[in-house]
Amino acid sequence: MLILSAFFSGMEIAYVSSNKIHIEIEKKQNNFLSGILKKITKRPSKFIATMLVGNNIALVIYGFFMGDLLMEYIPLAGFGGLLVQTIISTLIILLTAEFLPKVFFQIYANSLVKVFAVPAYFFYVLFSFISEFIIWISDLVLKLIFKSEGDTVQLTFSKLELGNYISEQMDISEAKEEMDSEIQIFQNALDFSEVKSREAMIPRTEVVAVDIDTSPKELAKLFTETGLSKILVYNENIDDILGYIHSFELFKKPANLKKVLMPVVFVPETMLVKDVLGILSKKRKSLAVVIDEYGGTSGIITVEDIIEELFGEIEDEHDSIALIEEELGEDHFKFSARLEVDYLNENYKLDLEESENYETLGGLIVNHTEEIPEKGETVEIDKFTFTILEVSNTKIELVELKIIHED
Template structure:
């Protein structure tokens, strides 16, 4: 009988302590989605999450009741099994009391505290859903006791600390949303396509940390005309590139003064200056959310990205910013050129140097160092080589070996990457 009571108390204590930590650790986004489903469990989840403080208080009260009963029963059992000479003796020696305490505590810590909390925390979302019904039963059974406990705590909070009573937090945080989306992304197999909604959410969470230099069109790819060029030359450049906007500079690309929209050609302008629209200037380190706010406020669609010396580093458009959220938006004038990324072997890769280092690390788990001084693979190589390597050269950086396969006098185009883990 005593063993049965101890076993039940340990089981209940494990349940209460586990549900407490699972409820606190569970993802609020996941619970919110589960509560929106049809079914009995969804209704139960809705009820136990309406007042989180009262639910946790119920679990704590239940755990304490189970521990008290366990303590009395376990103490008597230890006396019977180890110290039978002290049965019915109310005056126990100190050594016996210490052994009772140590044995009882060791059992309860391992079986009803440590192990349950570890498992319930790791699989918090799953266990909250699985044990929602028994948890609701105890929640209702201990409702008035937990309500009384919360009333006392609120009373002391108001009287002694001059604060409002405990309030339920019904909102989830950005971190919880990010964790939920990461779980969904990790659950997708390589051959499956990620839902567009999940991808947009992930892009939105990363949006606030993206800077202008991360998505800008680099200086070397800018198409522009000089302010004194003829309208005929401007028209030819529009036809050649297929762009809807062409930048206008004075003397050099470091002195860009505006841009022209292809629509303006329908007005049959005499000079480029007569249809030129001023541009906005932003530093490389400016977050794109701030760039978007600036362009929206000024009702512009193009911003010139400046480097630390005030020279032109690149350009950024509203379309570039929108694509960062919703993915690539291709039209009939977009080229079919794709960036190369091939895994040739376990330690060999072929990459276009325009690929972001952050992207390569995320997809291929290569741990290439990331710094503010560069964002692309080409920038990483040039930053360490201190020059622009030419075709056929071999560059070794840490445990990475780069064989330059395509390059010009201005930039690296394509490299073969070999990893040496021997270091």
């Protein structure tokens, strides 16, 4: 009876915890198992009711046999004897028929729902009349007292279920040289609604900008050197952005930059990129200045940067920043400090700590040391050793990473 109780408890939690998309895909396989899954999951409430009915019947029968067994081996009379027998019986049930099977079935929910589908269907049919009667009573109570529609079947999947299924497919693809681009785009699309401007922007240190007093001739030369189509213009310093100039405007041969200066959109670091994209679309702009909480320039974000959050890196002939990522050996790498932590975790399975306090590998190190390390300095964070290969006065440029294995 305890085995049956464990089975019913486990299948109940397995169905609730399983990924519904995974089950739906299994149901489309057109084999014997898919047919069984279709039948037991056609009405989720009936399946859950069946498991509950079966569990209760098993526990009642267990109670009869366990009472006789305990009376034989623990012949205590009175209230004290009843209390001891109840505690022992309850502990056995909780351990063997509730806690352990529910933990096990929850961990391996997707697999065990398929493995035990056939015996579950047997009890589904056996207890069908009782389950239907219980559901009818519960629906009646819901309609009369709570004015609810009663038993309904969920026809949609949650974003979490979609995300979990895509993550499973990405884990399966680990052994492949290249992940299916459609899976990656789908995963990016699910994460897109949570991406903030500061996660997608070009940082302040890489922004190309000129002073308002710069001559058009000097600006034309800068356009040629950088290959950019738009350059920001500031007054005195980069924290006071006045606007931007498009390279086409220089064909008008302006006397000074003020004549062709175009207004720019300002957005906070915390604004979601989907909202930034909406603002840029409405104002017919392709560039926005990202500002921090103090009103200073934090960086810039373009429509291209936002699109890259969905489709990955888009390279063109003017992309000049070469980010280094080399695998020097087993668990030994050389990375540009500009690379994002989540990118490294995703592509190299490093499990570096992610935080809202930083986005890049350099940010992770500075967040830990609370200062910019010297060249050649070694920094240990969790199971990782970072050796600083190149550094400037304001940021870390290049690091060597090694994974420390505990013996």
